[in-house]
Amino acid sequence: MKYYIDYQFLPKDAARPIDNGEVVGIEASDASGMVVLPNVGDYVQVDNSAGTGQRSSFSGKVRSRLYRYIRVSRTEVHCAVNMVVEKDDDDWGRLIKE
Numbered sequence: 001m002k003y004y005i006d007y008q009f010l011p012k013d014a015a016r017p018i019d020n021g022e023v024v025g026i027e028a029s030d031a032s033g034m035v036v037l038p039n040v041g042d043y044v045q046v047d048n049s050a051g052t053g054q055r056s057s058f059s060g061k062v063r064s065r066l067y068r069y070i071r072v073s074r075t076e077v078h079c080a081v082n083m084v085v086e087k088d089d090d091d092w093g094r095l096i097k098e
Helices: none
Strands: 002-010 026-029 043-046 058-071 077-086
Touching: 002 058, 043 077
Parallel strands: 002 077
Antiparallel strands: 002 026, 043 058, 058 077
């Protein structure tokens, strides 16, 4: 099975997430090994500042994970995972000492 993981950002008090296109391009398969995904409630920081400006940077808590299973042939299934990260008011300085 092939897996495609996409992140979307949900601003504080917004009704729907912003579709920023590809934020973190993760593609995996059963053969490529394990991919660690954050769980609902986990804190996530996506820092794309070193890139070309094509991808967004944001941080917050994972609000939801949606899995879509798409059969592409009789023997092959793809799984598209959508992760929504919601802006929060938590003090990130208390999460980790750097």
